[in-house]
Amino acid sequence: MITTVKRWTGVEVRALREARRMSIIDFAAHLGVSDRMVSKWEAGGANITPRPVNQAALDTSLARLNGEARVRFTEFVAPEVLSETRDTDVSDKPTQIRHPADGKLMTWIEEGIYLAGPRDEPVWLDGYYLDIYPTTNADYARFVAATGHPAPQHWGSAAPAIEIADHPVVWVTWDDANAYAVWAHKTLPTSQQWEKAARGTRGNIYPWGSQTTPAKCNVRGSGPGCTTPVDRYKSGVSPFGVYDLCGNVWEWLATPTTTTRFELKGSAFTSPFDRSTPSIFNDADRSMLDDDTGFRCITAVLTP
Incomplete structure (x- = not known):
């Protein structure tokens, strides 16, 4: 089986089911699990941890989506996934x-x-x-000074010229x-x-x-x-x-x-x-x- 995704969330399980346009019962049969298990996953949000065999089944199901279904999957995961607006999955205040x-x-x-x-x-x-x-020339110069590693050939010495320090x-x-x-x-x-x-x-x-x-x-x-x-x-x-x-x-x-x-x-x-x-x-x-x-x-x- 293909293993693309390492750990699924409930949102992604539901997105995959809806991308395939399946009921919970049909999707459960498709994966080889009970419909109660699928419902539990979808309700679990980010706190679910499918067994490895079920994880692999989800990964394989995702990998086998056709182009149209893949678009539906990404839209369910992030509604603006195909738009030209800001990437809504990325924080406005990055760490x-x-x-x-x-x-x-x-x-x-x-x-x-x-x-x-x-x-x-x-x-x-x-x-x-x-x-x-x-990594800039200035960054690399600190590494060269600390380790004695050979300097790049364009420096001409053990340190870069000041005008390229931030290149x-x-x-x-x-x-x-x-x-x-x-x-x-x-x-x-x-x-x-x-x-x-x-x-x-x-x-x-x-x-x-x-x-x-x-x-x-x-x-x-x-x-x-x-x-x-x-x-x-x-x-x-x-x-x-x-x-x-x-x-x-x-x-x-x-x-x-x-x-x-x-x-x-x-x-x-x-x-x-x-x-x-x-x-x-x-x-x-x-x-x-x-x-x-x-x-x-x-x-x-x-x-x-």
Whole structure:
């Protein structure tokens, strides 16, 4: 069986039943449980915990929805899920913290379902903190000073030039990015964690919505042709308030594609706008380093 969602809520069980347009009795038979169990789940709100076999049946039922039924499911979960208005599943007042190890500002991405990939497949993720900005040259300089790790080649010394201190660090391999994450008591995000932070829960095409607006990000043709400060494109932030999830630099992820290759997301100042959507696939060998590739980090648990 397919296991997409890790833990269902009563709202989502009801949404799945209504997406399939089934009565409680028919839906119970579809899952292989009693109708009393379905009623108990739906009344339980966020406090239900289906047995693993029932969890798997719900996951599989969700995965087998056709396109029209999937739209109904997401609309039941969040009524404005397909609109261009604000993502109503995302808090107006996000929880932000300053990480105790590297001092970077992070925001909480709440647990729940988002629409993933080019086909907008519903996927559940647990909550996590994500860096609001990519790792900058100034951030990376503190790591270099603390560990003796080699500095990126474009610095020309052990520290970056002041004029690029707030630009994303580049010329880093996957292993460089991972070494920073380990030092900071964090990890690199998975492909799905990164994409949810970029698209929100409603399946936005871009972080700011679904409008084709190249001016909202640093890509080829609309940007200056080089990296920019990580807080410059304020109108291009994601529903979670995260910057530079479209353009500026590609970002290394924790998701492997082969034994030596890892996914990248985000596009860069070198990318055409039609390559900038957060759902698009890209990967590279872990030894690759370039002037348009950097990273950011996540953590599920704060540790000093």
